[in-house]
Amino acid sequence: MRSMLLTSGSAVILFLLCPGFFLKGQQVVFAEDFSGFTTGTHTTPSTSDASGNLDSRTAVPGWTGSKVYSAGGEIKLGTASLTGWIETPPVSLSEEALILKFDISRWPGDESTVQVYLNDLPLGNVITPTDDFQTSILSIPAETVTAKIRFAGLTKRFFLDNIRIEQGNVSSSFNNSGEVQEKPLIYPNPASDFIRIENTMDFNRMEIADISGKTVRIIDLSGRDNMVLSLESLPAGLYFIRFSSGKMICTSRLIIEKGR
Numbered sequence: 001m002r003s004m005l006l007t008s009g010s011a012v013i014l015f016l017l018c019p020g021f022f023l024k025g026q027q028v029v030f031a032e033d034f035s036g037f038t039t040g041t042h043t044t045p046s047t048s049d050a051s052g053n054l055d056s057r058t059a060v061p062g063w064t065g066s067k068v069y070s071a072g073g074e075i076k077l078g079t080a081s082l083t084g085w086i087e088t089p090p091v092s093l094s095e096e097a098l099i100l101k102f103d104i105s106r107w108p109g110d111e112s113t114v115q116v117y118l119n120d121l122p123l124g125n126v127i128t129p130t131d132d133f134q135t136s137i138l139s140i141p142a143e144t145v146t147a148k149i150r151f152a153g154l155t156k157r158f159f160l161d162n163i164r165i166e167q168g169n170v171s172s173s174f175n176n177s178g179e180v181q182e183k184p185l186i187y188p189n190p191a192s193d194f195i196r197i198e199n200t201m202d203f204n205r206m207e208i209a210d211i212s213g214k215t216v217r218i219i220d221l222s223g224r225d226n227m228v229l230s231l232e233s234l235p236a237g238l239y240f241i242r243f244s245s246g247k248m249i250c251t252s253r254l255i256i257e258k259g260r
Helices: 009-017 051-056
Strands: 021-023 026-032 064-066 068-070 075-077 085-087 098-106 113-118 134-140 149-155 158-168 172-174 180-182 185-187 194-198 205-210 215-220 226-230 237-244 248-256
Touching: 051 064, 075 085, 098 149, 149 158
Parallel strands: 134 248
Antiparallel strands: 021 026, 026 158, 064 085, 068 075, 075 158, 085 149, 098 134, 098 158, 113 149, 172 180, 185 194, 194 226, 205 215, 205 237, 237 248
């Protein structure tokens, strides 16, 4: 429910009455800002596990989870010794391009890692949250018709807020000030020998990970807005490219096909 990125309470009501509403040129097809989790605060979350009564707190019923704690308009997942997770109800999607956005941070000082799953399959690579909230953006495969999205802690505790699935112009995204900025553009995709990457000025680091989540290449982007990257050393397969800055994380999929 953090004010820089959330929709207001009245906007959530509008979403329930009219599935899919427009916000800054994006059509929101699913949203949850955890405003029903009113007890506790970010620094002192509730000690009562809310996973047994999520429907009384969420905007749409059908959520499931484990080790979910209210933190004053956001949620904390996991404890000092046990990891936590939360999963959306089934969401009906279209065949248009879609993006998943959410705010994520860790319990201060914890070496937290998080994996997002789409219908039980990993979506993007493993996320390592920081102490401060960052906005993560993941692309949802266009062929997905119905989706259940799970946010699962692999190690330690993390905070989650402002989940949205959006249609529309996926080449744009929001930074933590709520301003629209260009998402990095990768082409060709699928690719075989090289890719061109544009609109990277707002990011300072790029990581390429394989399907297992192993990082295979790290590139410093500081001051660069475009580049050509050779794929000669990378085998054919599915990869995830993660762009990061102090304010935002953005993940895109890349398919490498050799011999094209």
